[in-house]
Amino acid sequence: MKTLLTYFLLLSTLLLSNASIAVDETKTKTTGSVTTVFNMESYQFSDAEIEVIHSIIVFTEQRVRQLMPTLDKTIEARINTSDRDLDIVGGVFGRAEAPGVLSFYLGTKTRGGVVGSATTALTSAALHEMHHLARGWTMTENKFGNPAGIPVATVNEGLASVFADTYSNEYFDKAYGYPDNVSEWLPEVMALPIDVNYGHWVGGFHPDGRFAIGYRLGRWVVHQAMDKSGKSVLELSEMTPQKILDLVIQP
Numbered sequence: 001m002k003t004l005l006t007y008f009l010l011l012s013t014l015l016l017s018n019a020s021i022a023v024d025e026t027k028t029k030t031t032g033s034v035t036t037v038f039n040m041e042s043y044q045f046s047d048a049e050i051e052v053i054h055s056i057i058v059f060t061e062q063r064v065r066q067l068m069p070t071l072d073k074t075i076e077a078r079i080n081t082s083d084r085d086l087d088i089v090g091g092v093f094g095r096a097e098a099p100g101v102l103s104f105y106l107g108t109k110t111r112g113g114v115v116g117s118a119t120t121a122l123t124s125a126a127l128h129e130m131h132h133l134a135r136g137w138t139m140t141e142n143k144f145g146n147p148a149g150i151p152v153a154t155v156n157e158g159l160a161s162v163f164a165d166t167y168s169n170e171y172f173d174k175a176y177g178y179p180d181n182v183s184e185w186l187p188e189v190m191a192l193p194i195d196v197n198y199g200h201w202v203g204g205f206h207p208d209g210r211f212a213i214g215y216r217l218g219r220w221v222v223h224q225a226m227d228k229s230g231k232s233v234l235e236l237s238e239m240t241p242q243k244i245l246d247l248v249i250q251p
Contacts, residue, residue, distance in 0.1 A: 029054045034061050036077045043081040043108060053079055053106070053118045060126040063167065067234060068134035072100035075130070080105050081114060088175045090121025096132035098140045104129075124170035131160040135237065144241070149194040150201045150214060155241035157202065158218020162226075162233045178216040185217045186248070224248045 027038045029050055036054040038045045045053075057077045065071050078097075082105045086093065091110030095103050104125060110117040136143030137156040144152050165171050192201065200206045202214030225236055225247040236244055 031058045033065075033074045034058045034077065035074070036079060039078065039080045043114070045079070045114070049114055049118075052115050053122065056118055056122045057126055060123055061130065064127060064130040064134065067167070068131065068237065071130060071134045074100050075133070076101045077126070078103045081108050082106070083108050085109060086117070089172050090124070090170060091117025092121040092125045094125045094129045096129045096138040098138050099136070100133065101138075102126070102129045102133070121170050121172070124164045124168045127164040127167055128160040131163045131237070132156065135159070147194050147198070150189050150192045150196060150198070151245060152241045153198070153202050154189055154214040154218040155221060155244050156218070157215045158220070158222040159233060159237050159244075161215060161219050162222045163237065166233055176212065176215055176219060178220045182217055182220045185213060186221070189213070189217060190245075190249075221245065221248050 025040045027040055027045065027050065029036050029038075031054065034054075034057055036050075036057050038050055038053075057075075061071070061075050078101070080103065084107065086105070086107035087110060091107035093105055097103055104122065106114045106117040106122070108114055108117075110120065112119070132138060135156060137160075142148065144156070148156075161176060189201065200213075203212055205211045206213055221244065222233065222236060225231070225244050226233065228247050229236070
């Protein structure tokens with residue numbers, strides 16, 4: 001539980017912040033349409049670590065571009081480190097900052113260090129965040145409105161999560177698995193006002209003890225929509241959040 005609390009408090013803080021981390025000391029590596037920017041202020045990435053991390057980002061970008069042609073023409077991936085315990089998500093989390101811009105945080109305490117984090121979970125995290133870019137679900141210049149509302153966030157996070165599960169072998173059930181009674185959360189979320197606390201309802205801890213409600217409910221919503229419609233996660237990704245919710249809510 002302590003690990004969950006540490007991770008989701010950190011994630012919630014970052015999701016609620018619109019400020020990008022200013023970095024004076026960086027190293028960059030570019031291949032094709034991908035530029036990876038390494039924050040060297042708090043951690044000195046070795047050349048070998050840079051190569052591993054950059055290669056994963058490039059490979060994932062090429063895969064996503066094949067699957068989702070709406071992905072931005074160029075991608076900037078900003079690589080940071082965290083000394084928190086991120087093992088519950090394989091040592092990596094990220095966010096879609098703006099069109100074409102992603103940030104990732106790699107745990108230094110993961111077994112194998114930042115390379116261990118990258119090889120365990122960076123592919124999944126990059127798939128998730130690049131799906132957001134292709135959908136226009138970004139911290140700034142968000143195509144869904146600001147605030148978009150918790151139901152919209154729930155669907156968009158669910159789509160990105162299932163997309164990442166589908167195209168990688170990286171999944172972290174302790175963080176994102178949904179309980180048997182998850183269907184009870186949907187009416188609750190649908191009734192929320194648009195300006196409700198985002199951290200409580202999407203990526204952080206709710207006062208009642210639940211965590212990552214939007215992420216976990218979103219996965220269930222997408223799985224239900226896939227089952228009811230026969231559509232793949234890619235086909236659902238071309239639909240609006242409301243149409244996906246309609247598939248699930250309507251009898």
